[in-house]
Amino acid sequence: MKSRWQILIVDDEEVMAESLAAWLREDGYTVDTAPSGRAAVSHARETDYAIYFVDLKMPGGMDGIETMMEIRRLRPDASVIIITAYATVDTAITAMKEGAQEYIVKPCNPEEISLLVDRIIKVKNLQLENQMLRKRLTGQYEYRDIITKNSKMQAILSLVRDVSSLRSTVLIRGASGTGKELIARAIHYSGDRASSPFVAVSCASLAETLLESELFGYEKGAFTGAANQTKGKFEVADGGTIFLDEIGDISPKLQADLLRVLQERRFYRLGGTTEIQVDARVIAATNKDLTEEVREGRFRDDLYYRLNVIEINIPPLADRRDDIPHLARHFVARLSSEIGKAVSGIGDDALKVLLDYDWPGNIRELENAVERAIVTTRNRSLCAEDFAFLETAMRARANWAVPPISLLDIEKMAVESALGRSQGNIKEAAASLGIDRSTLYEKIKKFGIQR
Amino acid sequence: MKLACIAPVGFVEDDILAEVEMVIRNNFGFETQRLPGRPSPGGAFDHDRGQWSAIEFMKDLVASRPPEATRILGITSDDLFIPMLSFLFGQAQLNGAAALVSTARLRQEFYGLPSNRDLLMARVRKESLHEMGHTLGLIHCPDRSCAMCLSTNLEQVDTKLDRFCRACAASANTRMRSLLENDK
Numbered sequence: 001m002k003s004r005w006q007i008l009i010v011d012d013e014e015v016m017a018e019s020l021a022a023w024l025r026e027d028g029y030t031v032d033t034a035p036s037g038r039a040a041v042s043h044a045r046e047t048d049y050a051i052y053f054v055d056l057k058m059p060g061g062m063d064g065i066e067t068m069m070e071i072r073r074l075r076p077d078a079s080v081i082i083i084t085a086y087a088t089v090d091t092a093i094t095a096m097k098e099g100a101q102e103y104i105v106k107p108c109n110p111e112e113i114s115l116l117v118d119r120i121i122k123v124k125n126l127q128l129e130n131q132m133l134r135k136r137l138t139g140q141y142e143y144r145d146i147i148t149k150n151s152k153m154q155a156i157l158s159l160v161r162d163v164s165s166l167r168s169t170v171l172i173r174g175a176s177g178t179g180k181e182l183i184a185r186a187i188h189y190s191g192d193r194a195s196s197p198f199v200a201v202s203c204a205s206l207a208e209t210l211l212e213s214e215l216f217g218y219e220k221g222a223f224t225g226a227a228n229q230t231k232g233k234f235e236v237a238d239g240g241t242i243f244l245d246e247i248g249d250i251s252p253k254l255q256a257d258l259l260r261v262l263q264e265r266r267f268y269r270l271g272g273t274t275e276i277q278v279d280a281r282v283i284a285a286t287n288k289d290l291t292e293e294v295r296e297g298r299f300r301d302d303l304y305y306r307l308n309v310i311e312i313n314i315p316p317l318a319d320r321r322d323d324i325p326h327l328a329r330h331f332v333a334r335l336s337s338e339i340g341k342a343v344s345g346i347g348d349d350a351l352k353v354l355l356d357y358d359w360p361g362n363i364r365e366l367e368n369a370v371e372r373a374i375v376t377t378r379n380r381s382l383c384a385e386d387f388a389f390l391e392t393a394m395r396a397r398a399n400w401a402v403p404p405i406s407l408l409d410i411e412k413m414a415v416e417s418a419l420g421r422s423q424g425n426i427k428e429a430a431a432s433l434g435i436d437r438s439t440l441y442e443k444i445k446k447f448g449i450q451r
Numbered sequence: 452m453k454l455a456c457i458a459p460v461g462f463v464e465d466d467i468l469a470e471v472e473m474v475i476r477n478n479f480g481f482e483t484q485r486l487p488g489r490p491s492p493g494g495a496f497d498h499d500r501g502q503w504s505a506i507e508f509m510k511d512l513v514a515s516r517p518p519e520a521t522r523i524l525g526i527t528s529d530d531l532f533i534p535m536l537s538f539l540f541g542q543a544q545l546n547g548a549a550a551l552v553s554t555a556r557l558r559q560e561f562y563g564l565p566s567n568r569d570l571l572m573a574r575v576r577k578e579s580l581h582e583m584g585h586t587l588g589l590i591h592c593p594d595r596s597c598a599m600c601l602s603t604n605l606e607q608v609d610t611k612l613d614r615f616c617r618a619c620a621a622s623a624n625t626r627m628r629s630l631l632e633n634d635k
């Protein structure tokens with residue numbers, strides 16, 4: 001949580017700056033020192049420090065207040081703490097007026113500094129978290145998330161750019177975890193519909209009737225519980241893109257409804273009598289072999305041809321191993337700040353483990369593996385040991401015969417053994433199960449597991 | 452086996468040194484050796500503050516580490532400071548060779564209270580573990596019961612235990628192992 005925040009101490013007395021720096025480093029912060037205001041400003045140009053400790057009295061041109069003003073001009077979000085040897089009300093007032101966060105008198109009680117720094121960093125962490133949530137909500141960094149140097153993927157990305165501003169339907173094929181939604185988002189956000197909504201619907205997760213009302217909306221009283229008129233996803237996506245994931249799983253009835261929408265661009269809400277017209281681009285995705293589904297009569301061929309105007313096939317991760325190192329580094333950078341743990345890189349020994357693994361769950365599995373390693377590691381850089389669970393998983397897959405017991409029992413066993421391995425540590429157990437903490441708590445309660 | 456030297460600086464009681472040796476041996480797997488007593492470094496005393504500069508102590512420790520020792524832990528009864536802070540329980544080089552613990556403010560007498568030897572020993576064990584932990588690269592731990600938790604007052608020292616939490620213990624272990632491997 002701490003060491004990605006950097007601190008600069010500005011003091012002409014080297015001993016003073018260095019000893020405070022050493023003390024703060026024990027807390028996990030990265031700390032630099034500068035001997036003058038001028039040096040501090042040039043440091044500030046290069047590095048985005050979270051906190052500046054600035055000595056009020058410095059010889060040679062810039063004093064503490066001038067230094068602070070210059071820093072605040074360059075880095076308005078940074079916190080400046082003014083240090084002085086003697087408290088005079090006047091300078092304190094000037095410092096605060098010019099934007100100093102705090103004013104401390106040296107020598108200072110260690111507890112006071114520690115609390116002050118903690119408080120500032122806590123606020124910065126919150127701000128960062130909010131920023132990240134906002135970015136995620138608006139889908140801003142999705143396109144950047146496609147990390148690839150692989151030639152097949154490069155070809156896909158150039159196709160994405162070519163088709164982004166067309167209105168044609170796109171069918172994305174790929175095993176689960178290969179990032180089909182990312183490609184769909186990339187098409188949407190790089191085209192002329194980018195400022196309109198991108199609406200994703202997973203067709204597999206909902207029962208038929210629910211999916212129907214989800215897609216097309218309903219009028220008040222259309223069924224029990226339909227208390228208000230509600231817009232469906234097609235309407236919400238008007239002007240933008242609707243992404244229908246796991247399209248291979250929809251029922252024959254819905255296949256017919258969908259075909260009509262694709263042909264006529266209009267539909268009725270459930271229980272409605274007014275025709276709704278929409279302009280939503282459809283991007284569908286599936287991990288099934290749809291041609292096989294068509295041959296078996298489970299998927300309408302007319303719908304298949306409507307959907308399959310442009311086809312994109314995403315290779316499994318095992319076929320683009322050259323991307324594993326950049327993907328892994330990218331996930332380390334993103335997840336360590338999301339998780340709030342100071343993990344700054346990944347070692348060559350760890351990359352070797354990742355390159356040797358077969359990745360049946362593709363990129364999502366890689367992302368989960370990196371997340372799990374970050375949660376459990378005590379190192380600053382992930383090492384092979386942090387990914388030992390992959391080897392266990394591989395061996396387990398090879399040797400494990402499923403006993404004749406219920407899914408529920410297997411789930412309970414998995415939860416119990418994860419808790420056993422982590423010695424009751426919820427965070428670790430949840431990470432190893434690939435679920436979040438609240439889900440784990442629910443399961444512990446559900447199965448009545450004693451911790 | 453790796454060697455850690457325990458260096459008494461100024462007058463330090465024997466039972467304290469024995470306690471420190473024990474806690475270092477038991478928790479890190481260091482071999483320990485007690486160095487002969489040395490005087491507090493000249494020029495370290497600040498007359499205005501009535502305290503001793505931890506910086507001078509650290510310099511002195513770094514310079515007097517025997518070549519065969521990987522770590523040197525100084526123990527002193529002097530009250531330490533650095534310019535910015537009013538006092539220190541101890542100090543260490545993060546990922547370095549030298550660490551320092553002062554018993555001055557770990558003693559009940561410092562606060563005008565009756566002496567309590569057991570309490571003092573417990574505090575000495577915790578702070579010695581803590582500073583040695585820093586030399587192995589450990590940073591402060593959010594777990595309040597872990598010896599690596601930052602304590603800036605005695606209440607915090609007394610709250611933590613004289614051992615590492617699981618995560619810090621694992622980390623310390625890894626560092627010890629790589630220290631031993633570097634030998635080969």
Ligand SMILES: [Zn+2]
Pocket residue numbers: 026581585591601
């Ligand atoms: Zn510490």
Ligand SMILES: [Zn+2]
Pocket residue numbers: 592593594597598599600615616617618619620
């Ligand atoms: Zn700990």
